[in-house]
Amino acid sequence: MLSRVLILLSIFLGLVLITQNSLRADSEFAGSEVCKDCHEAYYNKLMKSVHGKKAVPGNPENREGCESCHGPGAQHVEKGGGRGVAIFVFSRKESFTARDSKCLTCHEDMRGVVNWNLSMHKTAGISCDMCHSIHMAKEQKDLLKEREPTLCFSCHKNIRAQTNKQSHHPINEAFVGRQALKCSSCHNPMGTSNIKAMIRADSVNDLCYKCHAEKRGPYAFEHPPVPENCLHCHEIHGSNHSRLLTRKVPLLCQSCHNDGGHPGNPYTNLHSFPGPATSGKNRFFGRSCLNCHGNIHGSSLSEFFVR
Amino acid sequence: MKIKIIVFALIIGLVPFSSAFSQDKTIEGEVSLEAILVDVDGKEGGKAKFTEYRDLREDGGFYGRARLNLDTDKYFLNFNAGDFGYDTQYYKIHGGMWGKFKFDLFYNEVPHNIAFDARTPFMGAGSDTLTGTPNTNFPAWNTFDYSVERRQYGGGLKIDIIKPFFVDVSFHREEREGIKPTGAAQTSPGGVAFELPEPVDYVTNNLKVEAGYAKKPFFLSLGYIRSDFNNSNTSLNLPANFNAPNALSLPPDNTYQKGAFKGAVRLPFNSRFSTNIGFSKGESDTSIVSLISSGYRGKVDTQNYDISLTSNPVRFLDAKAYYKFYKRNNKSDDPLGVANAFLDYRIGTVGGDLGLKLPLNFYLSGGYKYIKTKRHKKGETDPVEILPFNTDNMYFGNLKWSGLEFLDVRVGYEKFDRDANYQTFESEANPAKRYYYAAQNKDTYKAIVDIFPLENLNFGLEYRYKQIDYSDTTFGLGKDKRQEIGTSADYIIGKIAKVYGYGDFGWIRFNQLQSSGAGLPWEADQRERSWGYGVGTEVYVIPKKLMLIFQHDYLKSNGYVDYTLNAGLFGAGGLPAFPAANNENIDIPRWDDYTLYCFKIKAVYNFTESLAASIGYAYERFRYSDAQLDGYNFAPLGPPNSNAASLTGAYKDQSYNANLVFGGVTYRF
Numbered sequence: 001m002l003s004r005v006l007i008l009l010s011i012f013l014g015l016v017l018i019t020q021n022s023l024r025a026d027s028e029f030a031g032s033e034v035c036k037d038c039h040e041a042y043y044n045k046l047m048k049s050v051h052g053k054k055a056v057p058g059n060p061e062n063r064e065g066c067e068s069c070h071g072p073g074a075q076h077v078e079k080g081g082g083r084g085v086a087i088f089v090f091s092r093k094e095s096f097t098a099r100d101s102k103c104l105t106c107h108e109d110m111r112g113v114v115n116w117n118l119s120m121h122k123t124a125g126i127s128c129d130m131c132h133s134i135h136m137a138k139e140q141k142d143l144l145k146e147r148e149p150t151l152c153f154s155c156h157k158n159i160r161a162q163t164n165k166q167s168h169h170p171i172n173e174a175f176v177g178r179q180a181l182k183c184s185s186c187h188n189p190m191g192t193s194n195i196k197a198m199i200r201a202d203s204v205n206d207l208c209y210k211c212h213a214e215k216r217g218p219y220a221f222e223h224p225p226v227p228e229n230c231l232h233c234h235e236i237h238g239s240n241h242s243r244l245l246t247r248k249v250p251l252l253c254q255s256c257h258n259d260g261g262h263p264g265n266p267y268t269n270l271h272s273f274p275g276p277a278t279s280g281k282n283r284f285f286g287r288s289c290l291n292c293h294g295n296i297h298g299s300s301l302s303e304f305f306v307r
Numbered sequence: 308m309k310i311k312i313i314v315f316a317l318i319i320g321l322v323p324f325s326s327a328f329s330q331d332k333t334i335e336g337e338v339s340l341e342a343i344l345v346d347v348d349g350k351e352g353g354k355a356k357f358t359e360y361r362d363l364r365e366d367g368g369f370y371g372r373a374r375l376n377l378d379t380d381k382y383f384l385n386f387n388a389g390d391f392g393y394d395t396q397y398y399k400i401h402g403g404m405w406g407k408f409k410f411d412l413f414y415n416e417v418p419h420n421i422a423f424d425a426r427t428p429f430m431g432a433g434s435d436t437l438t439g440t441p442n443t444n445f446p447a448w449n450t451f452d453y454s455v456e457r458r459q460y461g462g463g464l465k466i467d468i469i470k471p472f473f474v475d476v477s478f479h480r481e482e483r484e485g486i487k488p489t490g491a492a493q494t495s496p497g498g499v500a501f502e503l504p505e506p507v508d509y510v511t512n513n514l515k516v517e518a519g520y521a522k523k524p525f526f527l528s529l530g531y532i533r534s535d536f537n538n539s540n541t542s543l544n545l546p547a548n549f550n551a552p553n554a555l556s557l558p559p560d561n562t563y564q565k566g567a568f569k570g571a572v573r574l575p576f577n578s579r580f581s582t583n584i585g586f587s588k589g590e591s592d593t594s595i596v597s598l599i600s601s602g603y604r605g606k607v608d609t610q611n612y613d614i615s616l617t618s619n620p621v622r623f624l625d626a627k628a629y630y631k632f633y634k635r636n637n638k639s640d641d642p643l644g645v646a647n648a649f650l651d652y653r654i655g656t657v658g659g660d661l662g663l664k665l666p667l668n669f670y671l672s673g674g675y676k677y678i679k680t681k682r683h684k685k686g687e688t689d690p691v692e693i694l695p696f697n698t699d700n701m702y703f704g705n706l707k708w709s710g711l712e713f714l715d716v717r718v719g720y721e722k723f724d725r726d727a728n729y730q731t732f733e734s735e736a737n738p739a740k741r742y743y744y745a746a747q748n749k750d751t752y753k754a755i756v757d758i759f760p761l762e763n764l765n766f767g768l769e770y771r772y773k774q775i776d777y778s779d780t781t782f783g784l785g786k787d788k789r790q791e792i793g794t795s796a797d798y799i800i801g802k803i804a805k806v807y808g809y810g811d812f813g814w815i816r817f818n819q820l821q822s823s824g825a826g827l828p829w830e831a832d833q834r835e836r837s838w839g840y841g842v843g844t845e846v847y848v849i850p851k852k853l854m855l856i857f858q859h860d861y862l863k864s865n866g867y868v869d870y871t872l873n874a875g876l877f878g879a880g881g882l883p884a885f886p887a888a889n890n891e892n893i894d895i896p897r898w899d900d901y902t903l904y905c906f907k908i909k910a911v912y913n914f915t916e917s918l919a920a921s922i923g924y925a926y927e928r929f930r931y932s933d934a935q936l937d938g939y940n941f942a943p944l945g946p947p948n949s950n951a952a953s954l955t956g957a958y959k960d961q962s963y964n965a966n967l968v969f970g971g972v973t974y975r976f
Binding site for chain 1: 333360361378380381401404405406407415417470471473475481488489490491492499500501502503505509511513519521522523525526528534536538542552554555556558559561563569571573579581583585587589590591593595597598603605606607609611613615617619622625627629631633635637639642645647648649650652658660662664670672674676682684694705707709712739741742743767769771782783784791793794795809811813817819821822823824826829831833835837839860862864866868870872876882883884885888892893894895896898899901903931934935936937938939940943944950951952954957958
């Protein structure tokens with residue numbers, strides 16, 4: 001029995017040694033200057049970017065240059081080059097985990113990337129190189145392949161459609177060199193502990209209050225859905241209805257308020273400005289319920305939010 | 308003041324570089340000046356909508372822009388600014404020492420225009436006191452603009468020089484000024500509806516400090532956030548014709564503080580444990596005398612605990628398990644003699660996700676989440692209003708296939724089941740259920756195809772379907788169904804041209820059954836259809852010299868509400884208060900209907916590598932129609948009729964046509 005174990009162990013160790021030797025044989029670095037001979041444009045872009053700065057500890061420039069990410073390239077050179085020939089390239093031929101692992105070797109403990117393991121993008125099989133480009137970035141900050149929101153909308157088409165709607169946050173309003181709001185103002189695509197939506201806060205309301213501090217209260221009179229979740233009433237990426245409402249008032253309010261008296265009554269086309277109805281009009285036209293209930297997010301004076 | 312801040316920011320920003328740029332340096336940048344002639348054909352609401360988030364002045368103006376990037380082996384400095392002197396002006400300096408520290412200083416403005424030349428019978432719009440007597444002679448009313456301007460400035464510093472330790476400090480201040488629409492009932496509650504101009508004069512100061520340690524296998528950080536919100540106006544004092552209290556309370560001053568700990572540690576088998584713990588404390592400080600005298604002071608604490616364990620033990624498996632607990636505790640002092648209720652809630656979430664690489668280039672991901680929500684309305688005495696607890700079960704699965712070099716196909720499904728556990732017999736027996744607490748079944752399906760047959764040709768198609776059934780709801784929102792289709796394509800033809808386009812279609816349907824005040828049922832079936840497309844091209848007519856850009860976008864949305872009322876609600880004295888009313892003539896055909904049509908054509912000519920000039924024309928047409936705003940009347944029925952209102956024109960007449968002619972020069976160096 002012992003002899004069999006020893007034989008198996010020997011075979012195993014032998015295989016390991018052979019593999020190691022063959023890896024060593026394969027693991028010769030060509031050097032960045034050699035890469036530059038054929039890939040000058042890529043090399044120059046790299047040197048101009050943050051990855052080309054020697055002052056940054058751990059940067060490719062302080063390691064094996066191009067081969068820090070692409071792996072040893074001597075064989076690639078020997079074989080005359082070619083895309084993916086004896087060299088690691090960030091293409092679909094490599095698994096997304098293999099591509100990610102190249103970046104995470106250095107970036108895993110960076111502040112912005114520390115939650116990548118929690119990211120829904122990772123769960124969905126999205127790799128770093130799908131959004132970032134080391135050599136051909138259009139946005140130098142974060143080396144993005146495209147500027148936001150174009151980059152995000154290339155996958156999130158439904159969000160693009162929502163942000164085009166008539167009531168929206170200023171996400172698409174591209175001022176000359178600046179956007180008022182970016183997707184990344186609210187979301188961290190690298191993952192947050194708020195796993196599904198990857199928002200930059202512990203809760204939806206905590207996120208909204210960062211810009212809408214006046215809604216934070218606390219108010220003496222609370223409208224219960226408000227402190228629980230802004231999304232009960234607001235469609236945050238865009239809506240056909242003013243103030244980003246999920247549905248139009250009064251039907252939005254009536255979704256919950258079915259009480260006797262005016263909240264429960266139907267307000268139809270007959271109650272519009274030119275309509276012939278003579279009662280219940282002031283609950284339909286203009287801003288409808290909000291004509292009176294102006295403090296719907298909370299009040300210091302009225303349980304009905306009319307003061 | 309603004310100029311001083313900007314000059315100060317520039318000086319501070321440039322100080323670290325005074326000696327740095329004696330080394331080999333790269334300086335590049337550009338300055339440009341663009342003249343824009345603007346002609347807007349529309350009423351005041353349309354002019355406001357056209358400039359909702361921008362400052363394009365009628366008759367035009369000159370818009371400047373500057374960008375400067377300095378880069379050495381050790382230092383960098385980027386300066387970016389534009390729209391000088393306009394309500395959209397921005398200035399940003401971002402610089403630092405590679406690998407050692409980074410800083411940024413910024414100043415931004417952004418407007419939000421809602422309606423110009425709104426009207427009120429009162430004097431003092433924009434101040435905290437409205438005076439005068441309501442009347443119906445609206446042509447003689449006082450005018451003002453519904454517009455809010457945000458000014459944000461601040462800066463931050465990220466220090467890495469003491470790696471693996473780090474320190475991040477940032478401060479930003481936001482000043483918001485303007486007028487937004489609000490409303491109040493003349494009597495409280497009920498009576499004539501008065502739309503009113505609410506003064507906005509807010510200042511919020513935000514400080515954020517985070518320090519930590521980041522070196523494999525650990526990441527540890529401690530953070531502190533403080534945000535102080537100050538409103539210059541305590542209340543909007545209303546004229547004497549309003550019943551007591553004849554003031555509308557405005558957002559109270561508040562302070563928010565949060566302490567947080569974040570940690571992560573790498574474990575064997577390519578695993579990682581992460582945690583995020585946060586405690587916050589919010590306090591509001593009302594200046595309403597009656598509220599102070601009743602002993603009220605607002606205090607809310609929140610707690611958040613997250614822990615998660617992720618693992619990639621083998622290359623084909625990605626696993627994640629997590630637990631999250633979030634608690635809001637409203638500890639406000641209960642005002643004596645005031646019927647109010649404070650909301651407490653706690654949400655516990657536990658879940659797990661799994662990603663599995665399968666043979667034949669399939670990738671399967673899925674997960675399960677269990678959420679328990681408990682709510683408590685302190686001070687609530689009505690058993691019908693006691694809020695239920697919720698138990699949610701959510702499952703999702705996605706399958707991705709990347710078997711071909713030029714194709715990705717993804718399908719996904721998500722199931723969300725919510726149970727509502729009512730805490731009193733009365734609340735459970737109540738047929739009216741509030742949709743965000745009520746039991747629901749939600750199914751979401753999606754299918755996505757991305758095709759890229761050539762390196763320079765991409766095509767994407769996405770379809771989503773979502774359906775929510777509020778199964779236990781008799782009265783209230785009952786059904787919510789949505790379909791969305793999105794497409795996009797782009798094609799790059801060598802270095803000569805780029806062609807791109809997109810198309811979106813969305814369909815939403817809500818159904819709600821209601822009970823009228825008279826106890827008779829009625830139903831509203833709300834439908835929205837939206838679609839839009841965009842096409843564009845960039846063509847180098849003369850390579851590297853003359854480029855033509857064309858862009859066209861179209862967007863349309865139609866809404867409709869189909870009402871079905873119980874027969875008892877019609878007839879003389881019936882709710883529509885129109886004897887000839889029937890189920891055929893009460894539907895609302897215009898429900899936030901709008902069409903946006905725009906196109907832009909632009910030519911850019913590069914005289915040299917450094918100098919370019921551009922000229923172009925853009926056209927925008929927006930048509931908006933809505934039953935609540937069409938045929939607008941500032942004083943419908945006229946006070947003192949109990950169904951009367953006094954309106955100001957918020958969101959009125961949003962349609963517009965706009966022609967823009969623009970041209971400019973850019974110098975790059």
